Amino acid sequence: MPNTAPDGDLYVSPIHLAGSTFTGDPALAPLLGHGFALHDDELANVYVNSPQQHIRLGYLPEGPDNTLWKVAVHADAFGPPHWMAAFDSATPTELVTAFTTVLANSYAEGxxxxxxxxxxxxxEALRPLTQAGWKRTDSWAATVCTAPDQLAGLTYSRHLRDPQAELHDDTHRWLLWGGRDSYHSRWYATFTSRTPIHLIAATTVRLADPTPVLRYAPEVPARNRGAARITPVTPPVPTPLDVRRASAALAHTTIPRAVVRAPSVATTPGPGATLPVRALRRR
Structure with missing residues (x-):
């Protein structure tokens, strides 16, 4: 497929090539639905906290680096994080939403x-990928899973000098990535050692899902378009009932016919796709 994607809304697969919608609402909603408090700052960064302050999430479009999402979970509200997760600005929004949805459910369980x-x-976290055809390689240092198109991967590092150091530097037990090797095309997600496996599994399940996701054309990284499967969203063909209703509307209007148009027919997204909310867009 040519590298220039058509304008408008598109269905894109696999998800690891789709890019981010740069929209906070879908991933914030599961936590807000469980009573988390939301605050923002003068830069439009958003912070969500559990009532007991044990779970904190930041949506940081104006943060100090390229990390858009940071999650810190504390055993003691006044102590250091027990574990942390981070997703950078190019990470597909659906992966973050899968993670926060299960995190919200876990919060409800205790x-x-x-x-x-x-x-x-x-x-448990690797199986969704291997069952979807990803190649698994095990060594003394790490377990690596690689997507069939070689454009996404997961690394589980077996040997870390100090798990506590994960909370302060760029060493992480789990690394997910996807997209072509480019600053604007490749995304990264990281999870520290104590991150519950079922939360990482929620992310890999969504990553392995072949269902196309909905994107507005500029959201799909240019370098990924040649490798992605892209289908423009087109309106459905009007039914005879649609035509009769449009004709009836024209017959009863007092507006000159030269400027009257038939009412548009709503487009129904494909399976698993939802129209992205445009609020909280990263500039």
């Missing part, structure tokens, strides 16, 4: 659910 890091084997 601390044992959102604090227990290694209570499940790591295969």
């Amino acid at each position: 601390p044992d659910s959102y604090l227990a890091g290694m209570s499940h084997p790591i295969d």
Whole structure:
């Protein structure tokens, strides 16, 4: 497919090539629905906290670096984070939403659910990818899963000098990435050692899902378009009933016919797709 995508709304797959919608609402909604408080600052960064201050999330379009989403979970509200997760600005919004949806459900279940890091084997997070045809390679240093198109991957590092150091530097137990190797095309997500496996699995399940996602054309990274499957969203063909209704509307209007147009027919998104909300857009 040519590298220049058509204008308008598009269905894009696989999801790891779709880019971000730069929209905060979908991923914030699950937490807000469980009573989390929302605050913002003068730069339009948004902060969401659980009532007990044990779970904190930042949506940071004007943050100090390229990380758009930061999640910190605390066993003690006044102590250091128990675990952290981060998603950069190019990460597909649906992956962040999958993560926060299960995080919100875990919060409702209680601390044992959102604090227990290694209570499940790591295969729970890897299996959705391998079942979708990703190649798994194991070594003494790491387990790596790579997408069939070689444009996405997961790395689980087996040996870290100090798990606590993950909270302060760029060393992480889990690394997810996708897209062509370019500053504007490739995205990264990281999870520290104590991140509950079922939360990482929620992200990999969504990453492995082949259902196309909806994007506005400029949101799809230019370098990814040649490798992605892109289908323009086109209006459905009007039914005979639509035509009769349009004709009846024209017959009863007092506006000159030269400037009257038949009412448009709503476009129905494909399976799993939702029209992106344009609020809280990253500039």
